[in-house]
Amino acid sequence: MSLAGDRGTDAGAGGRLRAVGRRVGSAQLPAEPFRLGALAGVLALTGAYVSVLYGVVAVVGGRGALLALVAVSLLSATVFARAIAPRTATALAAAVAAVGFAHYLASAGTGVGAAVATADELLADSVALAMGLPVLRMIDAGTWALGFAPAPAFLSWYLAVRRRYALSVLPAGGALFFLVLTGDAGIPITLAGVGGAVGAVGLGELERREGTVGQLDALTVLFSVALVLSMTVTLVPAGAASPTFLVEGDEGSLESTLDTAPERSGITGSVDLSPEVRFTVTSEERSYWRTGVYDRFTGDEWIRTGDDRPYEGGIEPPPGEYDRVAQTVRMAGGAGVMPAAAQPIAVEGEATENTLVTSHGGITPEEPMIENDTYNVESAVVDPSGGALREAGTEYPEDVERRHLQTPESLSTEFEAYTAEVTADAENPYETAEAIERYLRTSKSYSLEVDRPSGNVAEEFLLEMDEGYCVYFATTMVQMLRAEDVPARYAVGYTSGQEVDDGEYVVRGLDAHAWVEVYFPGHGWVEFEPTPGDRDDVHAERLEEARDDGQEDVDVAGSEEVPIEEGSEPENETDEELTETEPPAEETPLENETGEAGEIDPEEEIAPGPNGAPTEGVEEGLADRLTAEAAILALAIVVGAVAGARHGGVVDRAGRARTLRWQRSTGEPARDVERAYRRLELLLETDVRGRARSESVRAYLSSPAVESVGDDRIDRLGALYERAIHGDGVEPAEAVEAIELVDELVAERTRIVGRLRR
């Protein structure tokens, strides 16, 4: 870096060398470390935003490309720094950015021409991103990241090499700021970036002004302030780093894990089951009540890409045959989701106003549902036979393939090999799905008590873990299917619940569930259930427990007497082997038979938490991070305070105050007198004025300012000091006298403390 930096100045190599020569000659060496520090700061800032983008491409692919692009940018910036003028460089960076953006538009299926034509929409998209839409929610997040990365890195490094540190912070800082706004840059990354920026500007200034290391304490104060500010001021209410939960008061429950935010679904360790009733469904058909579907897996959470759109009378039904099932859902509490059987095709009643359609065809409320909200929803339930699915082929629509074959780029070959082994006998996608489902149901057991693995959850679960719950099973199955090139996605919601009356289901928090949907050409998305049947026992036990505890809200009228039998089988279990839990009735298309229930179901998430933010809401993870952040925060405050105190002279002053008031005889008269005199000087420094370094004691004490105090004791002390230092010394008695004189003076002249002492 330093070599690169040295080469790249306006003056060119020759001038630079001469400059260095001069500098060394005149012993102005300190500038060089400052320059290195400033360059390191710019690199840290660049690294911060690039690392966020790296996180994106690690999920969707393109890590190598990203690193290569950034490396090329830095390299060319180094070269260009001495070759082209700043204006040219800026133009070049703009061109690079434009090319990247055009590439993104092209690959997103939008022509560049169309983009120009719909500039206002582009602007709206950008604003949406800046308002907290995570980059990963973009369908073409990878392309976007690759297009976004090079220009700021190039421009920043170019300017830094040319010693324009303050300016150089702007491009990379702007990029990081944007990513903070999207919520992708977490606190540690942001801190690193801010630290780099402050360091670059501050150290750059020190270099430019040939500052001294002593001025670093001022810089340290700046650092701390920046750190503390960036940790305490939350720019984005829904920032990526503040997990909240969609179900009120239920942190750590399975539900809250499933629905961490409108567009994300987290994965955690151990979870609780809430026995509270969430909603009731009137439906002729037993079904899973789906609340959300996710397509992008980052390794530790699920993200739904694409934007929601308002419901405008009807959702496209599946391509093949389906049964219509009408449901009426009544919420038992606030929730940010609209549960409904998959695949909802129509919503009726007042709820339509409040309904959004996700990019996967799910429904979600625009404003959270409240207690007793009721809606009617009609769903198209796909239930083809196994035979039909076997022959469905692999002619997937392009859009399905593009979004539902993603695996994190870091997925190991071991995972793929293992999956291939599991599905060795499968001859078509359906058999693949069957094999995986059977494998998971039989080889792993169900437990809510698990430690959240670090790294790729699917991989860890398949290769390392013996037990888990629905989230683990479903996640792993989706990833295995994708590894086998079968489009699949992750669905969350509730199992059918307790059937308290004919066609009436009570759904509780503990019914929260996650399962798998696999795409079959000509049929659409078909549900699969990789979670073993002992889930039902666990969940039923939990309800009994709650009842025994006398907990309220766990029952609706009449539900207590009805035996709990939940079907955790999705309806499509049609044909075969999946033993354990019998899926109750297959979907009997309920059409709109329940007349009154004109409305349709809710989908995903339950009530958004106070500020509806997302991500890996793991309770112990949260605790860990909070303490780590608190520690950093505390450290920053302490460091800043110390540096500020040093800068402001507080430490000196404290030491001075102590010296002023406290003196013990050392047994050496001369030393005692000298120290007594120092105390006098400290006292006079506060009261009158300090002694200049080149001012003799005699001149100081006889200066008009000190003379104006008019105290003989001061003259006496001066005389004793002079004799002690320059003359033949003083007697012990005189030393005692000197100390007493100063004690008196201090007591008299520092009033408050003086009074206390007396």
Add this chain to the structure above:
Amino acid sequence: MTDADATTATTVGTPEPLPIDDAADVCADVTANVGRVIVGNGETVEHVVTTILARGHVLLEDVPGVGKTMLARSIARSIDCEFSRVQFTPDLLPSDVTGVNVFNRKSREFEFQPGPVFGNVVLADEINRAPPKSQAAMLEAMEEGQVTVDGESRPLPEPFAVIATQNAVEPERTYELPFAEVDRFTKKLELGYPEPEEESEVLARTVGHHPIERLEAVTDLETIVRARETVAAVTVNEPVREYATRLSNYTREHARIGASPRGTIALLRAAAARATLDGREYVVPDDVRREAPVVLAHRVRTDDHRHGGADVVADALDHVPVE
């Protein structure tokens, strides 16, 4: 080095030092006595007196007619001692200063005829008008406390103090003293023109009989010698020595030629004399500060006419920290 060395003194054995207060009184008496003749310039008179007590020599530089010679004569007369005067001219020979061996026809031997340098207080008037060779004769006497004539060294009397004057005008008609020789003067002083009221006082005194004719000695040689011993016994502690060294160092770092170690020694001796004047048995930094401008300035050379040696010394006093 700079100054006449006590070991070469004619007096054998170390004389008893005067009590410090008596020494201070001697200084005060001489200064007051000279003040009867010299109007104003009390500071300068003090400097000359302390130089004598510090075993040094002094160079008075100024335009003609401001009383340089009168000052020297007044001091000499205030002390009951041998006073001699050498008027330096372009044709002055070294032997005119040191004395010559003269053949005595009666005894048929060479007899030494001491020159004017053999005095206790020697006024070397307009020293820069003589050629270097004659200057050197005087300067050797100052340095060595002895003169060498025809290969024979003859010690000078004790005390021996030179008060030299030089004109600051007519530089083209003078032989500027070499830098190395200027260094041998403990102090270089300037009198300056008197203030108007002082000048009027001068006129009042000198019209009619010149007061110097009536000036009487207020002390004697023995007292001066003993006072010199007092000065030599003054305590100079480490902090003061260090301060003097730092001042010299500062001039070395901030001028083309800084004060020599001889200058530092002279500074401390002058400071000791200053302390004696004050009736104090130890030197304080203020003594050093008081003496530094006159002791160091002529030993410092700069390339910048607008920022001469005196300015560098003033800077040193402003910047060098003091205990």
